[in-house]
Amino acid sequence: MSAPTPDLQEAILEVRADVARLHELLVRYQLVIWTGGNISGRVPGADLFVIKPSGVEYDDLTPENMILCDLDGNVVEGENAPSSDTAAHAYVYRNMPQVNGVVHTHSTYATAWAARAEPVPCVLTGQADEFGGEIPVGPFAIIGDDSIGRGIVATLTGHRSRAVLMQNHGVFTIGKNSRDAVKAAVMAEDVARTVHIARQLGELVPIPQEKIDALFDRYQNVYGQKPTGALS
Numbered sequence: 001m002s003a004p005t006p007d008l009q010e011a012i013l014e015v016r017a018d019v020a021r022l023h024e025l026l027v028r029y030q031l032v033i034w035t036g037g038n039i040s041g042r043v044p045g046a047d048l049f050v051i052k053p054s055g056v057e058y059d060d061l062t063p064e065n066m067i068l069c070d071l072d073g074n075v076v077e078g079e080n081a082p083s084s085d086t087a088a089h090a091y092v093y094r095n096m097p098q099v100n101g102v103v104h105t106h107s108t109y110a111t112a113w114a115a116r117a118e119p120v121p122c123v124l125t126g127q128a129d130e131f132g133g134e135i136p137v138g139p140f141a142i143i144g145d146d147s148i149g150r151g152i153v154a155t156l157t158g159h160r161s162r163a164v165l166m167q168n169h170g171v172f173t174i175g176k177n178s179r180d181a182v183k184a185a186v187m188a189e190d191v192a193r194t195v196h197i198a199r200q201l202g203e204l205v206p207i208p209q210e211k212i213d214a215l216f217d218r219y220q221n222v223y224g225q226k227p228t229g230a231l232s
Contacts, residue, residue, distance in 0.1 A: 007045075008046055011043050012077075013063070015041045015178075017063045019041045019050045019051070019052070019063075020061050022039050023058050023061050024058070026039070026103075029185075031186065034057070035054075037103075037106060038051060038103070039052060039101070039182065040101065040102045040178070041178035042100040048069065048071070049068075049069055049090070049093055051066070051069060052066065052083050053083065054084055056080065065079070065080060066078070067082040067086075069082055069090065073089075085104050085143065085148065087145050087148075088146060088149035088152065090146070092152055096153060096156075096157070099175070100175065100177045102173070102181055103172070104171065104172050105170060107170070107171055107185065108189070109192035110135075110191075110192035111165075111169075111171065112196065113137075115168055119136050119165070120165070121195065122134050122207055122212055123198065123204045123206055124195065125207070128211070128215035129216060129220075130162075130187045130219070131160060131161040131163060131188075131216075132161065132216035132220075133209075134161070135165060135188055136155050136165070137155070138151040138164045138167060138172075139151045139155075140167040140168050141169070148169070148172070152174075162175060171188055
């Protein structure tokens with residue numbers, strides 16, 4: 001990679017800062033333990049993304065120790081090894097250009113559904129709002145190459161959900177930016193927990209598809225302030 005222009009360097013610094021800071025939210029919402037889990041963010045206007053270094057504790061994360069990679073997952077800048085999920089993130093960015101943020105967690109309830117290879121059914125209005133239906137299950141895949149990324153892309157392409165439960169592994173979410181992907185991870189765990197508790201109490205009551213569609217459309221197009229980015 002040639003020396004970045006001042007504008008590109010500024011963009012890289014901003015993404016480094018955002019990605020480092022957002023990891024605190026994974027801890028705050030109890031989505032991770034020890035050094036597991038990671039966040040990445042695409043650098044606007046470049047075939048680059050920033051990702052957490054491998055095996056570094058959350059309290060020790062700084063903008064400076066985030067790892068800059070190209071879209072093949074090669075390290076461009078950084079003294080540490082990148083996350084073991086880097087190849088998966090890179091595959092998502094190469095194949096889903098509308099995605100600008102990716103998050104991975106092993107949050108307890110959502111991962112319990114993944115261990116059962118069972119999608120979370122849409123029985124809550126908040127789930128309809130956020131995910132537009134069930135949270136789907138992706139295939140079992142080994143960590144270390146782009147197999148997980150292939151499963152994420154295959155499962156979420158054409159699906160309204162921004163979260164996928166990778167079988168026997170954990171949760172991956174995508175977003176218009178890194179914060180949007182973090183929000184999806186937080187909401188996926190909340191939905192997984194609530195639906196699990198509801199199922200212990202008795203039979204779940206599904207929401208009719210036309211109501212899910214209406215709820216999703218209202219929430220995505222009317223409610224609140226839209227995050228910046230291109231995901232549609």
